[in-house]
Amino acid sequence: MSLPSGAPAAVSRVPEAVHRRRWAILAVLMFSLLIVVLDNSILNVAVKTIATPAPTGIGATQSELEWAINSYTLVFAGLLFTAGLLGDRVGRKKVLLGGISVFGLASALAAFSSSPGELITWRALMGLGAAFVMPATLAVLMNVFERDEQPKAIGIWAGSVGLGIAIGPITGGALLEHFWWGSIFLVNVPVVVIALIAMAVLVPDSRDPAPGKVDPVGVVLSIVGLVLLVYGIIRGGELADFTDVTVLAPSIGGLVVLAGFVWHEKRSSHPAIDISYFGKPAFSAAVAAVALVFFALMGVTFFSAFYLQSVRGYSAFQSGLLVLPLAVAQMVFAPRARLVVDRFGARAVCAVGMLMVAGGLAAFAVFDAETPVWVMCVIFFVQGAGMAHVMPPVTVAVMQALPRERAGSGSAINNTFRQVGGALGVAVLGSVLSTVYRGDIEKHLDGVPAAARGVAGESIEATLGVAAKLGPAGKPLVAAANDAFIGAMHVTALGSAGVALIGAVVVGLFLPGRAGAPAQEPRGQEPAPAERTAEAAPAE
Structure with a gap:
């Protein structure tokens, strides 16, 4: 069906040999992306172990643990845009191979860190490698699929991002139950080797032929x-x-x-990025939606981990399993989101998806220490289904706004807004959680020794640690800590839901509706030349 009138242009852009193996290429890209996204969350479940003195851990302090996580985020977010530009210039395959190699090497070094300082350094190097992997995967995708198949491919790509976020805690928890803490990094090495071989064999190179x-x-x-x-x-x-x-x-x-x-x-x-694209309402709304949905999601991921482990008493592995419905929903619905968009339009689909995310987040405001497990699973599933109907359409809007030659830049913009939005979500919503918790728990610390009172009020983990040292006298403090945290979680959940509602308004006002759909799929199957494919999607 895609051969007749547009065939010559399509063949010149996507050779037949590449077109035939496009789904195998997508599988390799998903595999590469999965380990990067997974490793962004896997460390969270190991922080207690790493904080333990040697030989079990490396005796990292709270500040050192935070920087072991943040050094990755800082380098990753800071270099995403530059990595996308470099891929457009020197070739996305080269950047992808280089990035995944650096990531694998840094993972091996991190696994055998003998001090917190070494771990922080190697985590930063992992962030450097990841920054070159993530935008390259989406850029390659845009260059091996024709325009009519890009929404489906992007849906599958977006589903793998959700899968990585959810299975990180499961993988980390399973490894920590059987191996030493460094295994959460060392496991990346054989995966990287397999990915490198598959990339070298299957993935074609592409770049901007006239980068200027x-x-x-x-x-x-x-x-x-x-x-x-x-x-x-x-x-x-x-x-x-x-x-x-x-x-x-x-x-x-x-x-x-x-x-x-x-x-x-x-x-x-000769600008690095054409700022005029942000003048298109649909483009700006799409990148704003990416940031807002990840702001809300990463915030709830942050506080739900403490709720499940500290309040409910689940292990890291069990907590990861409880979040699995979110990943399942994304894997099921994200590849099919394009069908719903074709029927109802991106505006309606994304707005409803945002409302589902908001509803799932707001549900945490009624959770307590006895909420049934099945209810939590349903809520996570609803959140995942909502995200599955937001991320693919807005990613398509961003990526199809730029020519194929600038796919690396488009991917970098998409991922930069997502990363900054996620970092803001953890920081801002984490701050709200901490502030409300401290305000509630302080009035219950009168029985705590003065020297430990300041530490006890920092977080629920700190409070429970002090309560454990008090023995039987600490039981009332445990109950007060749980109540204070649940109260703080309720406030934070409503804040997260409010952010998702803002996202629903943004996409509802500025994304194209169903009436704009025909212009994105010209009759006669005219996949216009690469310079022109960029102009169709967000212009409506």
Whole structure:
């Protein structure tokens, strides 16, 4: 059906040999993406073990544990945009192979870290490798699938992201039950080797045939701006205080530098990214939706881990299993989201998806220490189904807004907004959770020794640790900690739901409705040349 009138253009863009193995290529891309996304969450379940003194762990402090997580996020988010640009220039396959190799090497080094400082360093190097993998996978996808199949392929790609987020805790919990803490990193090495071989054999290379001059000023401004902004966000989450000078200075500095980046790109004769794309309401709404949905999701992922383990008493492995319905829903519905979009339009589908996410988040506001497991599973499934009807359509809108030659840039924009949104979600909603919890628990600390009172009020884990040392006298404090955390979770859940509702309004106002669909699928199957395919989707 796709051969007649558009065949010559299609063959020139996607050779027949590549077209025949496109689904095998997608499987390899998903495999590569899965380990990167999975490793972004797998460390969370190992923090208690790593904090234990040697030989069980490496005796990391709370601050060192936070930076073992944040060093990855900081480097990853800061370099995503630059990695996408580099892939467009030198070739996405080369960038993909290089990124996954660095990721595998850093994983092996992290597994055998003998100190917290080494672990932080190697985690940062893993973030460097991951930054080059993630945008390249989506860029390659856009260059091996024709336009009519891209929504389906992107749906499968988005489903693998959700799967990675959900199975990270399961994988980490299973490994920690049988092996030492470094196994959560060492397991990446054989997976990376398999991925490298499969990529070398199956994945074709692609790049922008006319990339123009390099924009070094734009590249430097994007890196500095993103690193400063993300550092400020992370720092605010650590302190649970966004008014501290060490939070405000980098955050405001990052925003100023990014404003300078936009100003420079508008005036440059060879910009790294064409800022005019953000003038299209559908494009801007799509990237905003990506940020908002991950803001809400990562926030709830953060507090649900403590709810399941600290309040309900589930192990890391059991907690991971409880979140599995979210992954299942994404894997089931994300590849089929395009069919619903064809019938009802991106605006309606994404708005309803956002409302489902908001509803799932709001449900946490009625959870307590006795909420049945099956109810939690249903809520996670609803959240996953909602995300499955948001992420593929908005990703399609972002990626089809740019020419194939700039697919790396489009993927970088998509992933940068997602990463910054997720970091903000953890920092802001984590700060809300911490502030409300501290306010509630402080009135129950009168029986705690003065020297331990400050530590006991920091978090539910700290409170439970102090209560355990008090013996039988600490039982009332355990009950108070659980009640205080559940109250804080209710407030945070409503905040998360509010953010998702804002996302529903944004996509409801600015994404194209069903009436715009025909323009995206020209009759006669005219997959226009690559320069023109970019213009169809978001213009409506």
